[in-house]
Amino acid sequence: MTIQSATTPSLALTALMLVGLLTVSCGPAPTEPPTATATVEPTTEVSQVVLVMGSWRPGDVEGMNRILDRFHDDHPSITIRFEPTTPPEYNAVLKAQLESGSAPDLFYARSYATSRMLFEQGYIAPLDDLPGLAQSFPSDMLSPWATIDGVPYAVPFIATSHGVYYNEEIFQTLGLETPTTWEELLTTAHAIEDEGITPFANTSGDPWTVAELVFMNLAPSFIGGREGRMAYLNGERCFDDAAMTDAFEAVGELAPFLPDNHELLTYADSRELFAQGQAAMFLSSSLDIAFFEASEVGFPWSVFAIPAPEGREAHVTFHPDAGLALNAASSHPEEARTFLSWMTTQACAAALANELPGFFPMQRETPPIENEHARAFLSLNQGRGTDARLAWEKLREGTPDGYVLMQEGAVDVIQGQATAVEAAQALQEGLSEWYGPAQTCGE
Numbered sequence: 001m002t003i004q005s006a007t008t009p010s011l012a013l014t015a016l017m018l019v020g021l022l023t024v025s026c027g028p029a030p031t032e033p034p035t036a037t038a039t040v041e042p043t044t045e046v047s048q049v050v051l052v053m054g055s056w057r058p059g060d061v062e063g064m065n066r067i068l069d070r071f072h073d074d075h076p077s078i079t080i081r082f083e084p085t086t087p088p089e090y091n092a093v094l095k096a097q098l099e100s101g102s103a104p105d106l107f108y109a110r111s112y113a114t115s116r117m118l119f120e121q122g123y124i125a126p127l128d129d130l131p132g133l134a135q136s137f138p139s140d141m142l143s144p145w146a147t148i149d150g151v152p153y154a155v156p157f158i159a160t161s162h163g164v165y166y167n168e169e170i171f172q173t174l175g176l177e178t179p180t181t182w183e184e185l186l187t188t189a190h191a192i193e194d195e196g197i198t199p200f201a202n203t204s205g206d207p208w209t210v211a212e213l214v215f216m217n218l219a220p221s222f223i224g225g226r227e228g229r230m231a232y233l234n235g236e237r238c239f240d241d242a243a244m245t246d247a248f249e250a251v252g253e254l255a256p257f258l259p260d261n262h263e264l265l266t267y268a269d270s271r272e273l274f275a276q277g278q279a280a281m282f283l284s285s286s287l288d289i290a291f292f293e294a295s296e297v298g299f300p301w302s303v304f305a306i307p308a309p310e311g312r313e314a315h316v317t318f319h320p321d322a323g324l325a326l327n328a329a330s331s332h333p334e335e336a337r338t339f340l341s342w343m344t345t346q347a348c349a350a351a352l353a354n355e356l357p358g359f360f361p362m363q364r365e366t367p368p369i370e371n372e373h374a375r376a377f378l379s380l381n382q383g384r385g386t387d388a389r390l391a392w393e394k395l396r397e398g399t400p401d402g403y404v405l406m407q408e409g410a411v412d413v414i415q416g417q418a419t420a421v422e423a424a425q426a427l428q429e430g431l432s433e434w435y436g437p438a439q440t441c442g443e
Contacts, residue, residue, distance in 0.1 A: 054107035111144035132344030154323030201279035220315035235437030
């Protein structure tokens with residue numbers, strides 16, 4: 001009989017366990033099941049530079065943002081933020097910002113003396129090496145933002161034109177043609193008045209409107225345009241000569257055709273009188289295009305040029321209004337220069353002309369203009385000389401300011417408080433207190 005040991009199963013189990021331990025300790029290390037991994041593409045972050053642009057045109061925010069978007073499309077790393085100030089406060093606010101170091105990187109610069117003083121004080125950077133500037137603009141458009149030696153310090157941006165808005169429906173009903181001489185304009189006004197309609201919407205409660213929209217609107221056709229203006233500036237003519245007296249006299253000739261109590265009415269009243277069809281004509285600038293279009297005026301309207309006195313050549317006040325300057329203390333001058341260089345292009349000119357109707361680019365080549373009223377205003381330049389507002393160049397650099405003298409004289413004449421001769425004499429006497437050519441013009 002065979003006897004089996006009771007320990008045999010235990011020994012077998014122990015052997016199996018030893019084999020398992022040896023397998024774990026001496027075999028290859030266990031691995032985790034493979035997992036799928038996503039390929040991570042390297043990301044390129046665009047470094048954003050934000051530039052602030054200052055302006056005196058708060059009403060242009062939407063249009064300016066559309067213009068700036070054209071630039072942003074091609075320059076995604078640069079953002080221009082348009083932050084305007086109300087016009088009456090602009091000069092003082094900008095000067096305070098420049099003095100405190102908080103001014104915008106870019107800002108609107110008024111033409112001639114106002115911006116030139118800021119440049120001379122070191123607040124504005126020179127732009128004599130800016131790509132595209134000299135090639136894109138004629139010298140007469142660069143000079144309002146350049147030193148006496150010709151160093152440019154702003155890119156010419158917006159010009160405004162001047163003329164006479166007129167109600168085409170009234171003219172057609174009365175069988176009137178647009179006048180071609182000053183004498184015809186007065187005859188036309190008489191005919192309108194005879195029908196019980198106010199001929200001109202202009203008022204004198206806001207003195208600046210008499211200076212800019214009336215006197216400086218008509219003056220070029222009375223003094224001989226730019227050539228005549230330069231004769232005054234050079235001392236070849238005195239400011240109380242026959243031509244200047246005639247310009248003040250023309251202001252007085254309009255007075256009987258203005259609204260009743262015009263001295264109590266404002267610029268806003270003038271625009272409403274024309275927009276509501278209560279006045280047939282309105283001496284003003286192309287800036288009012290946007291207002292009348294937004295007002296949805298209920299009659300067809302257009303513009304004609306201020307006619308010259310018979311025998312004289314007609315001229316249009318086409319004023320270089322604003323350039324764009326670079327803050328000399330900007331933290332991002334290269335990016336700002338990139339934008340300023342873009343402003344010299346036809347792409348910018350076209351955007352300006354069509355996004356802000358009534359503002360005109362000053363490049364050598366004028367882009368196509370879509371707005372019919374803006375086209376009508378610009379067409380007034382054809383066959384006529386053009387010039388800046390009479391007081392802007394040189395005559396605002398001393399005290400008493402030539403602008404103030406012209407404004408006071410024109411207001412006094414239109415309100416019947418002075419004669420044209422007296423207004424011209426006051427202009428000559430005031431300027432001769434500090435302006436050299438006015439002191440020697442009679443010699």
